[in-house]
Structure formats: structure tokens, C-alpha cells
Amino acid sequence: MFYFIIDILGTIAFAISGVLVAMDKRLDAFGVFIIAFVTAVGGGTLRDLLIGIKPVGWLNAPMHLLIIVITVLLAIIFVKQLKYVRKSLFLFDTIGIGLYTMVGVEKGLAADLPPVMCIALGTITACFGGVIRDILCNEIPVIFRKEIYATVCILGGLVYFLLIQFPIQNTIAYSMAIVTIIIMRILAVRFKISLPNIYREKT
Amino acid sequence: MFYFIIDILGTIAFAISGVLVAMDKRLDAFGVFIIAFVTAVGGGTLRDLLIGIKPVGWLNAPMHLLIIVITVLLAIIFVKQLKYVRKSLFLFDTIGIGLYTMVGVEKGLAADLPPVMCIALGTITACFGGVIRDILCNEIPVIFRKEIYATVCILGGLVYFLLIQFPIQNTIAYSMAIVTIIIMRILAVRFKISLPNIYREKT
Amino acid sequence: MFYFIIDILGTIAFAISGVLVAMDKRLDAFGVFIIAFVTAVGGGTLRDLLIGIKPVGWLNAPMHLLIIVITVLLAIIFVKQLKYVRKSLFLFDTIGIGLYTMVGVEKGLAADLPPVMCIALGTITACFGGVIRDILCNEIPVIFRKEIYATVCILGGLVYFLLIQFPIQNTIAYSMAIVTIIIMRILAVRFKISLPNIYREKT
Numbered sequence: 001m002f003y004f005i006i007d008i009l010g011t012i013a014f015a016i017s018g019v020l021v022a023m024d025k026r027l028d029a030f031g032v033f034i035i036a037f038v039t040a041v042g043g044g045t046l047r048d049l050l051i052g053i054k055p056v057g058w059l060n061a062p063m064h065l066l067i068i069v070i071t072v073l074l075a076i077i078f079v080k081q082l083k084y085v086r087k088s089l090f091l092f093d094t095i096g097i098g099l100y101t102m103v104g105v106e107k108g109l110a111a112d113l114p115p116v117m118c119i120a121l122g123t124i125t126a127c128f129g130g131v132i133r134d135i136l137c138n139e140i141p142v143i144f145r146k147e148i149y150a151t152v153c154i155l156g157g158l159v160y161f162l163l164i165q166f167p168i169q170n171t172i173a174y175s176m177a178i179v180t181i182i183i184m185r186i187l188a189v190r191f192k193i194s195l196p197n198i199y200r201e202k203t
Numbered sequence: 204m205f206y207f208i209i210d211i212l213g214t215i216a217f218a219i220s221g222v223l224v225a226m227d228k229r230l231d232a233f234g235v236f237i238i239a240f241v242t243a244v245g246g247g248t249l250r251d252l253l254i255g256i257k258p259v260g261w262l263n264a265p266m267h268l269l270i271i272v273i274t275v276l277l278a279i280i281f282v283k284q285l286k287y288v289r290k291s292l293f294l295f296d297t298i299g300i301g302l303y304t305m306v307g308v309e310k311g312l313a314a315d316l317p318p319v320m321c322i323a324l325g326t327i328t329a330c331f332g333g334v335i336r337d338i339l340c341n342e343i344p345v346i347f348r349k350e351i352y353a354t355v356c357i358l359g360g361l362v363y364f365l366l367i368q369f370p371i372q373n374t375i376a377y378s379m380a381i382v383t384i385i386i387m388r389i390l391a392v393r394f395k396i397s398l399p400n401i402y403r404e405k406t
Numbered sequence: 407m408f409y410f411i412i413d414i415l416g417t418i419a420f421a422i423s424g425v426l427v428a429m430d431k432r433l434d435a436f437g438v439f440i441i442a443f444v445t446a447v448g449g450g451t452l453r454d455l456l457i458g459i460k461p462v463g464w465l466n467a468p469m470h471l472l473i474i475v476i477t478v479l480l481a482i483i484f485v486k487q488l489k490y491v492r493k494s495l496f497l498f499d500t501i502g503i504g505l506y507t508m509v510g511v512e513k514g515l516a517a518d519l520p521p522v523m524c525i526a527l528g529t530i531t532a533c534f535g536g537v538i539r540d541i542l543c544n545e546i547p548v549i550f551r552k553e554i555y556a557t558v559c560i561l562g563g564l565v566y567f568l569l570i571q572f573p574i575q576n577t578i579a580y581s582m583a584i585v586t587i588i589i590m591r592i593l594a595v596r597f598k599i600s601l602p603n604i605y606r607e608k609t
Binding site for chain 3: 225226228229230231232233234235237238248252255256257258259262263265268279338339340341
Binding site: 140141 | 429437438441462468482
């Protein structure tokens with residue numbers, strides 16, 4: 001139940017981020033909906049395709065579709081008011097990223113893949129909806145330029161695989177990895193931590 | 204046989220739309236061919252990937268490949284004359300969209316997916332070749348900005364699922380859905396119907 | 407063993423080409439890594455998805471991932487020195503293209519696909535990593551505009567299917583196709599051969 005609520009809140013936060021990018025590009029209602037949908041389910045879809053899970057998850061999740069439709073309608077109507085809930089959105093988004101990373105890690109484990117690939121799949125689940133969103137909107141994905149949440153997902157995955165080396169329950173390791181991702185992301189945004197600059201000249 | 208002819212005409216119309224966009228971007232012959240090919244088969248390919256049909260359809264359809272190769276060659280040679288057949292092209296394109304929508308719906312039904320997802324797959328089949336075409340040409344997909352044919356596909360799918368609630372033959376419902384899509388699209392283009400504007404300020 | 411070394415050298419050359427494009431766009435370290443990774447494994451991934459091989463190859467190749475990580479780190483550090491090894495890189499890249507084309511052809515044969523589709527899959531394996539790289543970097547793929555290596559891959563595939571009509575060993579036909587691709591590409595680059603211009607007006 002708890003898991004279910006996080007999933008819904010994360011889906012809503014992801015969909016809203018899609019609506020904002022799409023409206024910025026002045027897409028029509030259909031375009032806004034597709035971008036919101038892709039942002040919310042794109043990462044999981046790419047993961048399912050890579051692993052070979054068929055059909056991809058969302059084809060059997062009409063409720064997610066419904067939630068995204070409602071979210072898009074409300075977001076379009078109340079777009080001006082969205083700024084007042086920005087903090088809540090950031091929180092849902094961050095919780096969603098933590099959860100989705102571990103969902104991806106789990107799917108990788110279920111497919112008997114090596115740990116490093118499970119972490120990759122977790123990161124793809126959490127981050128590549130945003131990548132597809134940006135590609136469809138004709139932008140270089142923001143995650144490749146300045147956002148750091150991919151790094152946070154990778155670290156969270158590492159924490160999980162470290163913890164399960166110790167005699168602790170799987171669900172505890174799982175939850176601690178999610179919490180690690182959430183805390184690290186909040187700290188990174190608060191203290192404006194980004195990846196070290198790899199360019200010598202000034203940008 | 205009838206079905207077969209529509210499929211070929213639709214493929215040709217889709218491929219030509221790809222050629223026109225690609226030549227507008229001044230791609231070389233290989234680029235023009237790939238864009239034409241992707242426009243023609245991209246929607247069905249994405250659908251097959253999402254459902255998990257393997258291999259994707261076109262890998263077993265060398266004839267489609269041949270038709271697209273010939274279409275591209277002719278379209279490059281007679282590009283200046285293409286404007287004289289614009290109305291025929293629009294008609295083939297529209298018939299193709301109607302047919303492909305229902306092909307996608309059928310594949311979804313064959314995979315035991317819920318009606319709303321079958322409609323989604325129908326729309327993807329008919330419309331996402333054009334989306335991939337625009338992405339490869341570095342444009343925001345035209346269907347997200349002003350074209351309305353996705354909406355028409357969704358409505359056509361709805362008509363089908365409404366009709367099969369009644370005691371009528373499946374093939375009749377199927378054909379009526381296709382005809383609905385064709386008529387709605389022609390009307391929409393003729394009367395310049397578009398989705399309601401979702402932006403308050405002027406664009 | 408020989409095959410293995412070529413594969414590694416090709417992966418390194420592809421990854422470096424990704425690093426160069428990504429650094430040109432001033433992506434951050436994570437972005438540079440993803441672009442390098444996608445350039446190296448994207449073509450094979452797309453091929454595996456289209457055929458329905460699951461999971462896609464790289465999910466079971468942690469060594470490739472490691473090699474790409476090391477390549478990216480070294481390439482970022484020694485980016486200024488890369489120009490001194492440009493000729494070696496071109497050679498590795500060309501050998502990689504030859505090899506990957508035939509790997510793709512083989513996977514197509516193993517999936518019982520018609521020769522023309524095997525050639526298509528070979529070309530996709532060799533060339534579409536670069537296509538995805540360019541899309542993620544918000545560029546029209548260079549291969550659609552001026553590079554000719556797709557054509558070279560197609561010709562190499564044709565050579566293979568011609569040769570196996572004759573009573574010669576499969577491995578010989580395989581190797582000769584690879585050598586054909588390598589020689590043709592070197593000649594094409596040396597003599598600046600490109601596809602015939604399809605536009606009447608000057609560009």
C-alpha cells in the first residue's frame with residue numbers, strides 16, 4: 001500500500017515535469033499528454049525492452065494511464081498555480097526517483113543480471129523517462145548537462161549491493177537504498193553539488 | 204487482396220512523406236531512404252517492440268522493403284512532380300492511417316491487452332513512424348504541435364470498441380472504424396479543425 | 407582471440423568517437439559516459455531489440471562496460487592528445503565497422519531472416535550507435551548527411567552473400583566481407599568518395 005502510494009505520487013510528479021517542458025515548447029494538448037506519459041513511463045519501458053519483459057509494463061497498467069490523463073488535465077488547467085507546489089513536486093519527484101531506481105534494480109535481479117547491470121537498469125528506470133522527454137522536445141537531455149540525479153541513482157544502487165553483503169533483511173537494504181537516494185538528492189540540490197567540471201577552459 | 208492494396212498504398216504514401224521531410228533537410232540518398240523507411244515502418248516497429256512480437260514485422264517483409272526502395276528512387280527523381288499528386292498522396296496517407304490504426308488495435312487484442320491499450324497501440328502504429336521521422340530530422344514531431352491525426356485514430360479506436368458491444372460482425376465494426384477515421388481526418392483537414400488551444404496568451 | 411581483440415579495439419574506437427561528440431556539446435561527465443556507451447553498444451542493442459534477442463547483449467557483457475568506463479576516463483584526461491592517434495582511431499573504427507557488420511549479418515542468419523534483412527541488421531549494428539549518439543546530442547545523424555559508411559556496410563554484406571553461393575568456406579567468405587568493408591571505407595575516405603548528389607540546385 002505504501003509502495004503503491006509512492007508509485008502514484010512519483011508518476012504524478014514525473015508527468016507534471018513532462019507537462020511543464022511540453023508547455024514550454026507550446027505543444028498542443030496531444031503533444032503535452034504524450035510528453036507527460038513518456039516522462040512517467042519511458043524509463044520503465046526502456047528497461048523492460050532491454051531486459052525483454054513483454055509486454056512492457058504500462059500496457060497492463062490502465063490505471064497509470066488514467067492517473068496521467070487526469071494529472072495532465074489538472075496541470076494544464078492549473079499551470080499557473082503549479083509554482084506554489086514546487087516543493088511538494090520536488091519531493092514527490094525525488095521519492096519517485098528513489099523508488100524507481102530500486103524497482104529497476106529488482107527487475108534486473110529477477111532477470112539474473114550482474115549487479116552492475118542491475119544498477120544500470122535502476123538508473124535507466126529512474127532517469128531515462130526524462131531523457132526521452134527531452135529528445136522528443138528537441139533538447140539535449142538535461143541529465144547529460146547539469147542534473148546530477150543519475151549519479152545519485154548509481155550511488156543508491158551501490159549502497160544496496162553493499163548492504164546485502166551483510167546479514168540484514170533484503171527489505172531493509174532496499175529501503176535504506178531508497179532513503180540514501182532521497183537524502184543525497186536533496187543535499188545535492190540544496191548545496192548545488194554537481195559533477196566535477198571536465199573542461200579546462202571556461203564554459 | 205483489398206487489404207493488401209491499401210497496405211501497399213499506405214506504405215508508399217508514408218515513405219513519400221519521409222522523402223519530402225528528408226530532402227527538405229538536404230540529407231544524402233542513404234539518409235533519405237532511412238527516413239522514408241522509418242516513416243513507413245516505424246510505428247509498427249514500435250508497436251511490435253512494446254507488445255514483444257519478435258522479430259518486429261518488417262524483418263519478415265522483404266517486399267515492403269523493396270516497395271520502399273522503389274518509392275524512394277521514384278520520389279527522388281520526380282520530386283518536382285510530386286506536388287501534382289498531392290491530393291492522391293493525402294488520400295493514400297489517410298487511408299493508410301485508418302488501416303494501420305486498426306491493425307494496431309488488432310495486434311493489441313491478439314496480445315490480450317485491455318481496450319484502452321489497444322487504442323494506444325493503434326495510434327502508435329499509425330502515427331509514430333512520423334514521430335521517429337521528425338526526431339531523426341531534428342524537429343519536434345509535427346503531430347505534437349498541430350496535426351490532429353492522433354486524435355482521429357483514438358476516436359476511430361473508440362468507435363470500434365463501441366460497435367463491438369452490439370451484435371454486429373467484427374469485420375463490419377473494423378471497416379466502420381477505418382471509414383470513421385478516414386472521414387474525420389478529411390473533415391478535420393478541410394475545415395481546419397485542430398485541438399483546442401491550451402495556452403492563455405497568444406502564441 | 408583475434409576476434410576478441412578486434413571487438414575490444416572497435417568498442418574503444420566507437421566509445422572515443424562518442425566522447426569527442428559529447429565533449430563538443432560540453433556535456434558533463436555522466437553525459438559523456440552515456441554518449442560513449444551508446445555509441446559503442448547502441449547499434450547492437452537496436453539489432454537485438456528488432457530481432458527479439460533478450461536480454462540485449464550488453465546486459466551480459468560487464469567487461470565491455472568496464473572497457474568503456476576506462477576509455478571514457480582516459481579520453482577525458484587525454485582529450486588534447488587524441489589528435490595524435492587519429493589515424494589509429496580511424497583504423498580501429500573501420501575494422502570495428504567491418505566486424506560489427508558481419509556480427510549483425512550472422513545474428514540475422516541465426517534468426518532465420520532473409521539475406522536482405524541480414525544485411526540491414528549488419529548495417530544497423532555497425533552504424534546506428536552513431537545515429538543514436540547524434541540524436542542524443544541533438545544533431546541530424548552525420549551518417550544521413552555525408553558519411554558513406556552505411557553504403558560500405560551494405561556492399562560488404564552483399565559480398566558475403568555472393569561469396570557463399572560459391573563452394574568456399576563460410577569463415578573465408580566472412581573474413582573477405584570484413585576486409586572488403588575495411589578497404590572500401592579507407593578508399594572512400596582517401597579519395598573523398600560520397601554518394602551521388604540527389605539535389606539539382608546547389609546546396
